[in-house]
Amino acid sequence: MRRRDLCLVLAASAVPLAVSDQAHSQPPVPASTRASVDALLRLTARLRRLEEDGLDPAWYAIPADEAAPADPRGFASSALRAAGAALSDLLLGRVRQPTDRPDILRDPAAVPMPRWQLDLLGAAEPAAVIDRAALVHPEALAIRTELARARAILAAGGWGRIPAGPTIEPGSSDPDRVPALRARLRVTDPALAAAEDGGALYDPPLAEAVRRWQEENGLEADGRVGAISLAQLNRPVLDRVNQLRVALDMRRAAARPPAGRRIDVNIPDYRLQVMDGTKRLLRMNVVVGRPSRATPLLQVRMTTVQFNPPWGVPERNAREDLLPKLRRDVKSVVAKGFHFYTVVGGERVEIDPATVDWNTVPKERFPYLVRQDAGDESALGRLKFIMPNNDDIYLHDTPDRAAFNRPDRAFSSGCIRLERPMELLTIAMDGVRGWDDARIRKTLDGGQTVNVPVARPIPVHLIYSTAVVEDGHVRLRPDIYGLDAAYARELARPAVPQVAAR
Template identity: 35%
Template sequence: MQNYHKYGNRPFILFLVTLICLVLPACNTVAGILTEKLNAELKKRIELEMFRQGLVCQGELICGTSLIPDYYIHREYKPVWVNDTGLSADAAMLVTSLESSTDDGLRAEDYHLTRIEQLINELRQIHDQGEIDTAEAVSMWIDLEVLFTDALLLYGSHLLGGRVNPETLHPDWILAGDSIDLMNILRTVVLSGPSITIFDRVRPPHGGYTGLTALLSEYHRIAVDGGWPVVAMGPSLRKDEQDPRISQLRRRLTISGDLMNSGESLQPDVFDETLESAVIRFQGRHGLNADGIAGEKTLSALNLSVEDRIRQIELNLERWRWLPHDLGERYILVNTADFRLKVVENNHTTLDMRVVVGKPARQTPVFSSRLSYMVVNPYWTVPTTIAVNDILPKIKKDPEYLTKNRFRVFDGWQQDAQELTPELVDWTTLGKRYFPLRFRQDPGAMNALGRIKFMFPNKFAVYLHDTPHRTLFNETIRGFSSGCIRTEKPLDLAAYLMSGNAGWTREKLAEAIEKGSQRNIHLPAPILIHLLYMTAWIAEDGIPQFRDDIYGRDRLLEKALRQRVTRSPFSPRSNPDDPSFELQGVFPQRQKVGGAAVE
């Protein structure tokens, strides 16, 4: 498959020829002298601790400043990428991989590639002048050695944990990445074979990641071919209508693969049944109301350029790199941006349902946990923020609101707090600055949590639950909650989770609900749950999916990714507020920050 990216347009074949031909004379005496000088120069730099002070090599910031010295000390100061014959085969392979980094949605210029190419050409000129072992040449060889090693470490770290630390962008984004000692892998691979295989070991293994990289390549091809046409805005387009814009719509959907085997229509400006099916397909994979009518929202989605979609794919590849490599053989996945929950077993979806997620002002967080029990007929203890912002205004409008909706009032959060009579509370004295009371809603049909809630430990007080507001599942955009996830089919989910316990069939669960009393039910086997935020992905049927950025997180991530790496992601002195990843040789789990109480 061809690569359609910045470096793909360069005369790369000539560059590789230059790289391979940059060899030293075969004279063992000269080569041996140069080897000694290279080793000595590398040792001198390390002993001077230039790396540990934030080294800038050939105008490029060296990010592996805390790792490179230890690595070369372990190697007794023997270079990896340069040897008696010039550049090693591994060096050529590394350049190939760095050129291909855009296939992962990364930027090749972050990995010193431009300066490496320039330095190789300069060394070639020095070689042609017969000045291969001068102090200047030796220094340049070591510069090249250091740039290669740092490029490998930096690219490997970005593949493993992402280029941006998500917690610096979103305090409610808590995902523990994999912990791998990249330096140990480098030592092992360099000794046993081509060091370039390190990238295959740290690249996300998920099919979702691989699928997005393939889509990225396809969209790069479309961009090179000129992209897709804009469909002029105007009145809605629908079946059986005739309009000059319909030919634009037809071409647009053909290029994106939504209108297939269309051939040359006898009436290209007529909205026929085949075109209607293509519009429905497009709407379905963009989270729009699939009515087959090209209205304002559909036209707006159609007119996002291929470059916009390429960037959206790149952002979500970065999100995949934040995830653990092992999501589990069996897990629950909630994609907030898609408003859906899926249960996955052995890479296949066994249960799928719509969900309601947090509104933009009260966003559902991103984290992984383990669901271990559920509660039928739960009480709802109302978080203070919801009590003050949502319920208190309703009480002031309707003094009987609490009684009508089966809420009880307590004079504090202590276990022995006294229950109060709502009619005797002076609600006018309470507000955001002073609200010592606690609300609790009794189980029942009106309970905000419905009849079942599913519990998994997290600092946000977020969980899955039923809801009495069933009509909201008919909405296309379902961001209505205060952060928790309302499930469309709670009994189906409960029955699935209890399938390993013969005593808790679907009928038994329904009987327990009908009794009306709260009861905790522990799962026969806990299950991993991942709450994610993906605005582009490949569905299980292979169809590309895009969704609106309901929380504005794409914009923040794009801004962070546009920044050049300006400090070491490996350095223990990295700024904790910098979006660069702090790795320090071993990739630690990210620290949990932030917190909220939500419904």
């Protein structure tokens, strides 16, 4: 069949478009495609490049180009069916409802799928519709660009590992580890690749490259390659590729941020932000739960500020954290304001911890109730921000200020420690009548526990995003709870079987 005749056949074809998302499924839409055979061939070529968007072309039953001359109607139908399925995944997310991810809020209703479907069917260049769908989210381009770099490195063989060992200090020499470090960073740092090879010496050009890399990855940019930097440098390139694929899919059909004030805590980025719509009012470092006591992903509201909070120590904290200290030095624990209670005849009775042989207390079950007084030694500091939830998670002050200078800040028992709680207090107390700076200071200095409801409850979102986009640049953080890895496994699962390509 001549090309002109094939175009006429395609123009006269009524092609139903399959939509893979049930929430947006519509009856098959009969429409005549305006696309020429060349345009449909460009469409199938674009679909074979879906890896650029973090999707696998094998998922979409893309027809072979050789089928076009022999069966033009079948080719057109298969090409547009594959394109429709890809379009749905690009707009709504391949993983529609990620398991155990309440932080990923999709809004499918905000995606006008029927209009996109008609655009695809009626476009003279349907590949252009796929291109537009791939970049709907404002951060997609930056992540997609970083994904392209990672895929190119993977295709070129990836990067080598740096042998384990002590911290590599600027100015030091090591015939094995320093050349391995240099080779690793040359893969991603053009300035270092163009610099003279310093051999075994950890020279200034290499130190500057390490600092640039640390800055890009949200680590302390001191040029010292310790355990944290080494672990990140030695991550396989494939892990980075999958992390970026997950980041793209997470953002598809993302619900728009609500108007008004809210608090966002990005757990793997160890940061809290107070936003008012799209305007950032405050940003600070936080400490979050260690992997064994992960901070849960929550959508809650801050309702109350508690001044000078006492701490009712959870049983797990008493077993795992307090018991070893009691075994070492009971007096130092008591000096920090801890009180111990038992229940006798249904009533709580305080005991003297010095009378207990703590070495006989089993690690599996802590038999006492523990409470710490409010004060400078309190684990909760002087402020607690209450946001009611079933996990008893809250934001709070802490006397341990040095922790906020660490690049890894996942070592709390699940609650979130604040670097600058007084600045959050200023925002939380906005609009609360009768509470000026003088009264706040007097209350803090008085030491009494006081609860103050906020004037307007503030939404608090505890989210998990390891790909942070700022000023068009992507900064990747460690997958501390393994949630990206779990999402990547869901992403790779087969979808509903497609009609075989013709």
